[in-house]
Amino acid sequence: MGDIGKEVTLAGWVQTIRKFGAITFVDLRDRYGITQLVFNEALNTQLESHPLGREFVLQAKGKVIERTNKNGAIPTGSIEIDVQQFTILNKSAVPPFTIQDDTDGGDDLRMKYRYLDLRRNAVKKNLELRYAVNRSARNYLHENNFMDIETPFLIKSTPEGARDFVVPSRMNAGQFYALPQSPQTFKQLLMVSGYDRYYQVVKCFRDEDLRADRQPEFTQIDCEMSFVEQEDILNMFEGLIKRIFKDVKGIEYNDAVERMTWEDAMWNYGNDKPDIRFGMRICTLKKPSTVFAEKQDQSILINGANFQVFDGAEAVLAIAVSGGAVYTRKQLDELTEWVKRPQIGMKGLAYIRFNEDGTCKSSIDKFYTEERLKSIVDAAGAQKGDLVLILAGAEERTRKAMSELRLELGEQMGLRKKDEYKLLWVLDFPLFEYAEEENRWVARHHPFTSPKPSQIDTMINNDPVIHDAANYLAHPYAQIKANAYDMVLNGNEIGGGSIRIYQRALQEKMFDALGMSQEEALHKFGFLLGAFEYGAPPHGGIAFGFDRLCAILGGSESIRDFIAFPKNNSGRDVMLDAPSTIDDAQLNELNILLKNS
């Protein structure tokens, strides 16, 4: 309003044109918003010879005046520009979809014309949020003495886990660079070099089969510190996320960040990235002896009833649904259908209504007395008026199914609130995972993660070979926990890291444990093993998935909405039409041929 009377020159895009008699109103859009332009009668001749159209690029000079018909919905809604002069800087064909929040363009069309899609306010807000997160993270890390050090993109192929993208070398015929899956080994080398606090906001590359929420290239906020223990890292990086909350969302996150062991997360939520915005913990009525060795199931509550479904199952898990006693038959049937979907894969769903009057009514009445049902609902933590849902089956699948059911119910019940943010550290991950096809151990995090100090001996003094595949959980390696941690936000892993191995002998043992021969370890990671001989300090770090973090902060499920030029699910950039064929001359220079050509 303070600008009224001023002469201004604006430039932008024509959003809408409305004529009222001799007067033309144009909404002009630029990066900063929308401003209404008024073209009075005097400009009609010029407008007739130079007609405007949607998305034309217009420069207008005029005077700021107060709007008679104010629009409270936009920041510049109380003023308009009385245009004195205008120039059409460029014309526009009719765009293939409307440049509006609720565009009529489908996904494919918007991706092909991404440069037009990026004009929409909804997309612009996402990229602005992304930049705000980037800026906030950099400021925090800078203030905490971290140094941005660029690591190379043309590196060595050392596939372990995901596939590398590779780059044929013209100058070294028959040889290839790889694009980094992460700067992991480089940041560790920087620690060896004495740069005790490193960060980078950096592109990483993984040639994986893409799911909806994966991109072949993605961005990490990558950090590493020397002379630290896990506690230092947790404190530093929950500080980072709190700072981002403050700078980007205006949220003062003053609560202590909850911490939970991986085992507790799996036990209570069936999931290593639980959404703790709501409770509804899993009650393990029954579990096999091979898992959660230190936890006690409650099989006494269900045993001896001659109920074949429970007796024959490895695991029986229950949750209490608050206020669920009133669920209709239809609602229960729908939940049953839901758990029987192939993605969930359960055979059925048992329930116990814990009515307001204290009675229990159940789908398993035939096998359990009301007294026994009462014990079960108590164990599940149900109150009067609640519903207890029970799944039975193989431990791993059933726990996963219960986790999914919990999230689905949380969603249905409105417990996963968009504007509530709950951070959680999940700690003490297993060091190894069992790879069934190869009957060997793989690193759950990556091969540079250190075991808990108290378990280093277990690792060193045992043969990694798994002689009894069926009973792999009995192998001592299955019990080794890592100094590894994930940061979870509202049920999404937003970052993960570990304290690293920094001794050559232990790193060699790790490669050995993963089935890598000494020769292979030297070929792939000789530089790192070498570096560990010259005074490597204790160190650890973390990497945040920048795309995902932005998506969650922006309240979206899809990271694609937060990437300026994303690829589709086949890894294609449909705007560029890439990848594409290249000339024979290029292939020749690179000393490669296409197969079957």
Add this chain to the structure above:
Amino acid sequence: MGDIGKEVTLAGWVQTIRKFGAITFVDLRDRYGITQLVFNEALNTQLESHPLGREFVLQAKGKVIERTNKNGAIPTGSIEIDVQQFTILNKSAVPPFTIQDDTDGGDDLRMKYRYLDLRRNAVKKNLELRYAVNRSARNYLHENNFMDIETPFLIKSTPEGARDFVVPSRMNAGQFYALPQSPQTFKQLLMVSGYDRYYQVVKCFRDEDLRADRQPEFTQIDCEMSFVEQEDILNMFEGLIKRIFKDVKGIEYNDAVERMTWEDAMWNYGNDKPDIRFGMRICTLKKPSTVFAEKQDQSILINGANFQVFDGAEAVLAIAVSGGAVYTRKQLDELTEWVKRPQIGMKGLAYIRFNEDGTCKSSIDKFYTEERLKSIVDAAGAQKGDLVLILAGAEERTRKAMSELRLELGEQMGLRKKDEYKLLWVLDFPLFEYAEEENRWVARHHPFTSPKPSQIDTMINNDPVIHDAANYLAHPYAQIKANAYDMVLNGNEIGGGSIRIYQRALQEKMFDALGMSQEEALHKFGFLLGAFEYGAPPHGGIAFGFDRLCAILGGSESIRDFIAFPKNNSGRDVMLDAPSTIDDAQLNELNILLKNS
């Protein structure tokens, strides 16, 4: 000094160990400097059972005390730590070279053990400077409303100029991504999308044969603006460099940044990136009529003397060397040898001494009277006591040689001062360059640079085909100047950019001018031509060579010193031993074969 008496815990690397009787002194090095530790007699038993060595990682706890024997050369030189407890965190083998400013390690060894080289203070200072430049640039651009927007790395191969690095696509058999040579087209699309101020500090890739000062991957500070003219860009980005000077070097660069047309730079300095820390301008005694059409040579001063060397030469160029009249015969012979080196390639060097007494003495006395010599030295701007040096030969080679000679003399005479910084804008570059092998035009900057508005018609109304190759300079295209600009610092190009084409028809004409068929233009740049149809705003930008900028600010000739993990001249990372062979399984998945295998 304020810390005296405090209990501290330090961790770092053992730089040196000195024993004086029962007392051991250790210099401990960390990222922030060197601190002297004192181990008293009480710790001798522990030191004997746990002996220290160079580059051991040590944690020491003790009390800060005043040093009796202060070392003014280092910041912590007035204190030392009276060690009470210590722990050896990791041992070190004897490093292959000393971790000192004046290391005994050769280049190859230091590159192989780059993680140790990075410990040296000289290298660390470079990376710190790099980070300071990065931070300063980001702050300035942020404050000026620029937005960091990440552009993709897996894009489409559109080689024009340099070769692309390519990445075979596993999911799209027979197809390849390319790594970007720059984000050029993406930043232009962002302008079309309405993000009117964009920046990125971004890796770029060029598969070129490497010279000493090139890297296959390098970093740019990449910027673009909409609704601007050249003047806006020059102002904005000289502001950026001035800010970097201030933040990084503490230099207030308040002088106006000099501006010079490309033609004047070539005319006066023989070079499109002149070092203007000193004068010594070239005097064109003679030039062919095909170049510098608007400039006047002084051939009248040398013609008609029957001196075959000048009469037969296309160009005769002179410079005045201040105080050079006293150069000895030996010095002149050395300069003559210098210009006859194959890199310079001249046949000889003529000189005229303009003695203090006003007489002239010359190597071409036989052909020119003293009066004529006097006219020549006047034309060259020589004062009494100066020396005039003259080169003759083909225009292009001679001008280049004179430029080199000028720089060499400037160096010898101490006129290229390390601590003096002179910025310069070179403007109005030619739009096209003639590619002799192909007898066609190539873009001097890149195909997206716009011609001067006054010359658009010349471009559109003329056939780009060069019918008379020998006389290509007579083609109207040879005269077209671009809206392009380079920023030059002390004789180095640190950045360059242009106002872009933003109309489809003109862009198509440009592709046509470069000999690209319509089909090829659509295949490679269809997305950009398409974008120009939907309301592209006028825009322009610039990219700074970040590695080079850092090197110059750090006073070094080599960009490698300012890159944490550089590649050698064969494009190899000798530390990683990359590039390297990859598995047949990987090749198979990528649907490629090696040639001759």
